[in-house]
Amino acid sequence: MKVAPRFGPGHRVLVTGGAGFVPSHLVDSLVARGCAVVALDNFVTGSKDNIAHLHDKRNFTLVEADISDGLPTHHPALAERFDAILHMASPASPTDFATLPVEILRVGSVATLHLLDRAVADGARFLMASTSEAYGDPKEHPQRETYWGNVNPIGVRSVYDEAKRFSEAATMAYHRYRGLDAAIVRIFNTYGPRMRPDDGRAIPTFISQALRGEPITVHGTGNQTRSICYVEDLVRGILLLLDSTETGPVNCGTEHELTMRQLAELIVSLSGSDSEVTYVTRAADDPEMRRPDLTLARELLGYEPSVAPEDGLRRTIEHFRERLG
Template structure:
């Protein structure tokens, strides 16, 4: 495809920065914006001399305009429990006001649009594996609601801009993703256990370890998202790895990869923490010809250097 000018919000975040890399590697020009409340300029440091990349620090909850763009990828949002519990109001605002502001840019410039939604829209699911037609089981006033309901609202407003304004919108529901640049202390499974294992600290498992997650390596995820952005599909599409791991099995994989001698300890499960999480990716397979390639062991090995560097920087 021909070179485009693409806006990426949340560009300094874990996934946003990998998306910028992918788009630049395809030959596009990228405008990255981020307010750096959870993102880090270190994730973009390797692009400092890249002439086709421009970064602007700004808050998308305030009206803004970066000039004409051909496409908008909206990845701006805290994504980890540590972050959205700390800045809950900001999380609600970026999912609502911030999403509307980015949609207005897409509408103004007749640009394509993709919004990064989440498997958290399914809540603690009563349907397993989760299919896109499942409406979810979400507590609207629980401790996770600032994130869950922000994302559910954003899906509604993205769909409305397609329905009422004809914006070429796309919705990806992202399942657990990991890899280099994942925040080291963000409270999520992979980062917690990797950091603990590399320091030979006890591995903390919440609950009895039988709850499940499905872990997708970041490059696999980004490839699926970019394919979705170029499709004609406007309803939500799951992008994630359908292989289900218990948290205890994940911890054992991390011990094997790190060679750690850490013991495993158990703590109470947080309120509303989903007990099972696994995407049904039939829609992505049929629509995009996509499925993940990188197995958990390989992905953890690819992530080791990143987490070791995080420890060295402490």
């Protein structure tokens, strides 16, 4: 199945968290399409460097605000109707879970409700960025969208897991009972340029350590697995869902599954580092396995990731090499 572009010139699109890692790449694609894009960010975790190249684009506007406090409709860019709203905002790294727990809960709950109300009022398509964390430490492998998950509701990670699960429930309620044109994408482990070096996730941590010649710190035995998706593939999948009439939830990621040990060794090899791989205590509630079942994405959207881990990691390593000097 092929999904035709639904949003382009003449369409106004709001992207929350627009200066973040994944959202900034989405903003690039939407601006390139000719959409009038408004990126909203409070810069708690987003970076102005991620969108600096867009400031001279006539169809791009940056609004600095905290969506959890409501949309500042006095701003001219937010006063007009939107055709699509993409709720991408949220701190999403393990380090954020401990330092920004309340902010994560608010952006998943209060901010989501603000945006759902606005989407209904505007008659806009609403895309909710959810996460594979909604599956918790899954007992089903790979994970299908019909799997309800295995989530610890009071663990350190729960602020993110449960915020996203609430946002999914709210989105579906507005879809069923208020006629909202909605879509939910469950994003699996994504990597690429513009990740924060201090992100706390495995790939930026391993790359930063490798480039500095430091020991690579793998949590636990290193046998836990992740399926890593290059950001270019993820953005393509999100846009396919946005352009469709599907509601989902729909998994988006890749089936390239690696153990943490394999990932660490691959990064050491690709970076030309002489770092040694070491092992440290595994974090609580760290999922044992994570891989999406992409059957639905393929059938409904024609989605097919194309970037091999070696290629994507090489690009990401070069980005980090330039950034870290």
